[in-house]
Amino acid sequence: MTRNKGADSVQSEASAVNAPRMTDKDFERFSEFIKREFGIKMPPSKKTMLEARLQKRLRALCMNNHAEYCKFLFSPKGLESEITHLIDVVTTNTTDFFREPKHFEMLLSSVLPDLHKRTNRPIKVWSAGCSSGEEPYTLAMVLSEFADKNSAFDFSILATDISREILQRAVNAIYSEDKVEIVPMALKKKYLLKSKDRKKRLVRIAPELRKRVDFRQLNFMEPFPFRDKKDVIFCRNVVIYFDRPTQNRLFNEFCLRLVPGGFLFIGHSESVSGMNLPLRQVAPTVYQRI
The missing domain is CATH 3.40.50.150 (Vaccinia Virus protein VP39)
Structure with a gap:
């Protein structure tokens, strides 16, 4: 079945509106962990970016919000299985052949x-x-x-x-x-x-x-x-x-x-x-x- 671009756009906007929001407390825990484990700075200005990038992980794990993901991440089992995915979430892989x-x-x-x-x-x-x-x-x-x-x-x-x-x-x-x-x-x-x-x-x-x-x-x-x-x-x-x-x-x-x-x-x-x-x-x- 073919869907028009207008329908896709409406669904995308609806998904963004319905996406769970990250609390300041959860962001602080994430940013402290990311800084400690990977050395990467995660100032408050990065909250929206991190919130958006974690949406895919929430869907993959069938979780409703970032607090649930946070609880899972900081459990022994969760940390072992999720650490590689979190690395991919917070790192930027922008590169090209013959760059500079x-x-x-x-x-x-x-x-x-x-x-x-x-x-x-x-x-x-x-x-x-x-x-x-x-x-x-x-x-x-x-x-x-x-x-x-x-x-x-x-x-x-x-x-x-x-x-x-x-x-x-x-x-x-x-x-x-x-x-x-x-x-x-x-x-x-x-x-x-x-x-x-x-x-x-x-x-x-x-x-x-x-x-x-x-x-x-x-x-x-x-x-x-x-x-x-x-x-x-x-x-x-x-x-x-x-x-x-x-x-x-x-x-x-x-x-x-x-x-x-x-x-x-x-x-x-x-x-x-x-x-x-x-x-x-x-x-x-x-x-x-x-």
Whole structure:
């Protein structure tokens, strides 16, 4: 049966009107928990956003209101089963291939030549807060292109995110054709595989790139489970969601995991100004470990 847009709009508006509202008390409990467990700031201005995003969980669990969900979440059984869903509710997974392209231009033109000249081992790269995989696969393309032109160059990429669901999408490495439109044609032909069903308009990252990326789950509020040092760390538009003390701690953690002379790339909305870090700025939002 076909329904007109007017009917859909009326139903949508009715659903919004009838949706349960979150009390200030419940929001305070949620925000304190989210800050403690994930380090993510949840000021009062985020109440409407959180209220709306939790509607799907209320429906999935057949719950009538946020107080009921709150009671379930803070029970031992509820916390164990619901924590991964709550992570997906409060995190923002906005990313694109070749996002902030000047970073990748600098990586290819100066950072990789410098690292290749100074070391004879494989280069280690970390994409921290990798979301659905666009950033680490972009890195894999750029590093593979450099490897094709420079003998004896090898690399590995670690990609981490707090959300297991989004990591699974990254591992699957399937994207819409619209999503990869920004990828240069030469790289599309080389590293993207089109779906056999052309009606689906999907592509998948080629196996030789997928095997270059090791995806792991990581909550920045917990101890980092790896100790090996990296040559390049991309952590862009991630720490902006944390308070300043947490940002300071995280940037210090990144510095500890950078080799001397290694490079840290951050987002253009982020800053290390005022922090006592062993870094020198080499370009806007690009720093080198000293």
